Amino acid sequence: MVDRAQYLVALFDKANVRRWRVIVTLPATEDGLRAATVLAELSIQTNLSLVSCLPHAAACIETGAKMLTMSVGGILEWYEQQEKLIPKITADHPGIETIQTCTSYILHNKVNCTLMTADIRSWAELKQLSGIGGAALTEKQLDQIPMRTLTTWFPRSNDTSRSTINARAAPYPTRYLESQWGFLMSHFPAECRSLVSAVLYVRLGQMKVLMEEIEGVVKDELRHRVKLVKLDLKAMYVLKPWVPEPASEGADKKKSIRKLSRSPSSLSALSSCASSVTHSGSREKPRSSSVCKENTTPLVEGVDYF
Known part of the structure; x- marks a missing residue:
């Protein structure tokens, strides 16, 4: 006190x-x-x-x-x-x-x-x-x-x-x-x-x-509102490399914005490798990691992944 x-x-x-x-x-x-x-x-x-x-x-x-x-x-x-x-x-x-x-x-x-x-x-x-x-x-x-x-x-x-x-x-x-x-x-x-x-x-x-x-x-209110999602590290390797958009005519190529290619295959692989913790506290087991081993691509240096 x-x-x-x-x-x-x-x-x-x-x-x-x-x-x-x-x-x-x-x-x-x-x-x-x-x-x-x-x-x-x-x-x-x-x-x-x-x-x-x-x-x-x-x-x-x-x-x-x-x-x-x-x-x-x-x-x-x-x-x-x-x-x-x-x-x-x-x-x-x-x-x-x-x-x-x-x-x-x-x-x-x-x-x-x-x-x-x-x-x-x-x-x-x-x-x-x-x-x-x-x-x-x-x-x-x-x-x-x-x-x-x-x-x-x-x-x-x-x-x-x-x-x-x-x-x-x-x-x-x-x-x-x-x-x-x-x-x-x-x-x-x-x-x-x-x-x-x-x-x-x-x-x-x-x-x-x-x-x-x-x-x-x-x-109880916090459990209802908060949902924690844990991304398996192996899922990072199925993400396709960042591809710069074609620069418009006359634009500076250094200012081009890189976007992630959201192909169906990469999204399905990402969801299969993620394990989530629901609001009730139960942990879902990740699916088979065989998908994670397919089409592995090295990470691109200089790109921030979240």
């Missing part, structure tokens, strides 16, 4: 795009957090995606990430399944409280980090959140913007909601990144580990399946 991010940012550097305008998105896995830490030291901004809870967000902030993205739909669905809730979106929905706690944590500690929301199922979910830096919307939701009224607001300093209280009580900075390699998320509370598995790793698995489907479609 570090190598790939450096390669991409180098392309922007070459195009004279300033680095503060470039953000590299990484999954908020343990490897992603380690990569974000290295990239921060290289002055490369990162966005850690699929963040799921406050300890997870706190660990991501410690990497120096510029942006965090939380999957609203995934978080709400997990709470609705665990607590068998009716998906009624209100301010006291535990999923909304979790996301709002992360936002309040960033604002309360004045962290130079922005929280983004994604996978929003309805406008009601977005209206319950305050202090977020932005939202990723679907095409359908974008088309509905003119019919909606959205107001960006920040929690008040005297706010006594549970999300604000939990954000103020959470330690800052944390020591999650000081844990041994491979055991970072084992220090999260049990509920948070379950939420991370459902939101982060399940979604990554779904993305992998979708990417494999896309790759399969691309490969």
Whole structure:
């Protein structure tokens, strides 16, 4: 991930795009957090995606990430399944409280980090959140913007909601990144580990399946469009020599164009000596090479054969 991010940012550097305008998105896995830490030291901004809870967000902030993205739909669905809730979106929905706690944590500690929301199922979910830096919307939701009224607001300093209280009580900075390699998320509370598995790793698995489907479609299209033809070397010797056209009266003989004599015998010999690879990948065996041995003519020096 570090190598790939450096390669991409180098392309922007070459195009004279300033680095503060470039953000590299990484999954908020343990490897992603380690990569974000290295990239921060290289002055490369990162966005850690699929963040799921406050300890997870706190660990991501410690990497120096510029942006965090939380999957609203995934978080709400997990709470609705665990607590068998009716998906009624209100301010006291535990999923909304979790996301709002992360936002309040960033604002309360004045962290130079922005929280983004994604996978929003309805406008009601977005209206319950305050202090977020932005939202990723679907095409359908974008088309509905003119019919909606959205107001960006920040929690008040005297706010006594549970999300604000939990954000103020959470330690800052944390020591999650000081844990041994491979055991970072084992220090999260049990509920948070379950939420991370459902939101982060399940979604990554779904993305992998979708990417494999896309790759399969691309490969099938390439097989359909591309046909490789291999010409046997012996077939070159059945081609008749290049014969210059008779020069027109008064024309310079040096500028005459040579053309290949396309006699039926030479074409049949050429097709018989060629083996082809079809789009399905099967190779056809060349026919008998007896034709190739007949009427062999040496190649003409100074002529390019293709």
